[in-house]
Amino acid sequence: MKLLVPVTAGLEQITKRQLFALGYEKAPADNGRLALDGTWQDIARLNVFLRSGERVLLCLATFPAKTFDELYDGFYNIPWENYLTADSKILMDGKSVQSTLGAIKASGGVAKKAIIRRLADKLPIGKKTFSETGARTIVGFSVFKDEVTVTIDTSGAGLHKRGYRSLAYSAPLKETLASGLIDSTFYNPDRDEEKPFADPFCGSGTLPIEAAMKALHIAPGLHRDFDFTAWKCVPKGVLELAKEEAKDKEIRNRSLQIFASDINEKAVSIAKYHAQRAGVEKYIRFSVQDARKFHSEQKYGVLISNPPYGERLSDEQEVRKLMSEFGKTFRSLPDWNAYILTSLRDFERYFGKRADKKKKFSNANLECGFYSYFGTPPKNQL
Ligand SMILES: C[S@@+](CC[C@H](N)C(=O)[O-])C[C@H]1O[C@@H](n2cnc3c(N)ncnc32)[C@H](O)[C@@H]1O
Numbered sequence: 201m202k203l204l205v206p207v208t209a210g211l212e213q214i215t216k217r218q219l220f221a222l223g224y225e226k227a228p229a230d231n232g233r234l235a236l237d238g239t240w241q242d243i244a245r246l247n248v249f250l251r252s253g254e255r256v257l258l259c260l261a262t263f264p265a266k267t268f269d270e271l272y273d274g275f276y277n278i279p280w281e282n283y284l285t286a287d288s289k290i291l292m293d294g295k296s297v298q299s300t301l302g303a304i305k306a307s308g309g310v311a312k313k314a315i316i317r318r319l320a321d322k323l324p325i326g327k328k329t330f331s332e333t334g335a336r337t338i339v340g341f342s343v344f345k346d347e348v349t350v351t352i353d354t355s356g357a358g359l360h361k362r363g364y365r366s367l368a369y370s371a372p373l374k375e376t377l378a379s380g381l382i383d384s385t386f387y388n389p390d391r392d393e394e395k396p397f398a399d400p401f402c403g404s405g406t407l408p409i410e411a412a413m414k415a416l417h418i419a420p421g422l423h424r425d426f427d428f429t430a431w432k433c434v435p436k437g438v439l440e441l442a443k444e445e446a447k448d449k450e451i452r453n454r455s456l457q458i459f460a461s462d463i464n465e466k467a468v469s470i471a472k473y474h475a476q477r478a479g480v481e482k483y484i485r486f487s488v489q490d491a492r493k494f495h496s497e498q499k500y501g502v503l504i505s506n507p508p509y510g511e512r513l514s515d516e517q518e519v520r521k522l523m524s525e526f527g528k529t530f531r532s533l534p535d536w537n538a539y540i541l542t543s544l545r546d547f548e549r550y551f552g553k554r555a556d557k558k559k560k561f562s563n564a565n566l567e568c569g570f571y572s573y574f575g576t577p578p579k580n581q582l
Pocket of ligand 1: 370403
């Protein structure tokens with residue numbers, strides 16, 4: 201089967217590396233998605249293990265369509281009876297870019313009609329109507345340059361929903377982005393488990409929790425469910441097998457040095473609570489602290505953070521000042537690597553140092569820069 205994994209722009213290579221580590225060697229990027237072949241067992245594994253992919257889609261067809269009739273026929277020709285049942289709850293999710301078929305709601309209606317017609321023709325339902333009271337299936341169709349790609353979403357809720365984050369505080373990072381950012385840095389607990397990791401603006405705790413999960417090899421999808429498990433077409437036991445594999449891969453006896461702090465007491469208690477839910481609380485040292493006072497006895501370390509954004513003009517002034525003071529603090533740790541995700545324009549000017557590397561990401565519809573500062577590497581790593 202052909203599988204598609206949508207990824208946040210900028211995380212394609214990182215997600216490819218994660219796929220490679222899981223044994224999927226070929227996954228070319230295709231219009232914001234990585235494409236690979238796989239079975240239902242692979243679908244279960246990808247949902248359980250992938251850290252930065254947004255969801256796992258099963259691609260059912262691609263066909264050209266410029267009119268509603270062509271769209272209807274293309275949809276009717278898909279063997280829906282192999283995937284859906286007479287009571288499937290079908291949700292349509294479409295988008296169109298640079299294409300003649302622009303009216304997405306109307307296109308979704310046409311496509312759904314074709315699916316129902318096909319099911320009525322192929323399933324022995326007699327006079328019964330489609331109740332849509334059964335398992336949910338999100339049918340995706342994206343029209344790009346008049347070519348329609350039809351998918352069903354095996355994940356259901358996006359893969360960023362690991363299940364540990366239940367309380368909101370400030371502007372939390374999406375878990376998939378947080379883990380992708382961590383994977384793009386020099387934080388490598390498999391090589392040096394005691395290398396400190398710090399997030400001095402931790403908010404609800406996403407970065408330190410994702411760092412701990414990575415270090416302990418805790419699969420992000422271990423404690424949640426996925427839409428495909430309720431589908432009748434899926435062989436029994438595939439998710440259980442993937443979760444067994446995940447449990448076998450966990451490494452709990454690590455002496456990690458993960459530090460999470462925030463100036464706000466409520467943020468720290470929320471972060472602690474989330475860490476507890478993720479099963480990593482005992483691996484993270486939490487404290488209420490102003491990031492401008494951040495210090496460490498350790499010579500080397502990795503700091504990954506996303507400070508306040510300062511979206512409103514009045515806040516921006518304050519964030520600039522904060523970044524300038526935090527920049528001075530950081531320079532007292534010349535051997536640490538720092539990675540800052542921020543939407544603050546001219547960040548480097550306020551931080552007081554040119555970044556060694558910059559990358560752009562979109563976070564909650566805000567264009568952000570991810571600024572990397574490399575300290576002197578330890579002698580054994582030169
Ligand atoms: C954008 S949020 C971080 C969100 C976090 N990454 C998450 O996923 O939840 C910025 C955080 O910086 C904190 N903050 C603001 N000023 C601070 C300071 N001087 N020192 C430490 N934390 C500060 C805020 O309380 C807020 O929690």
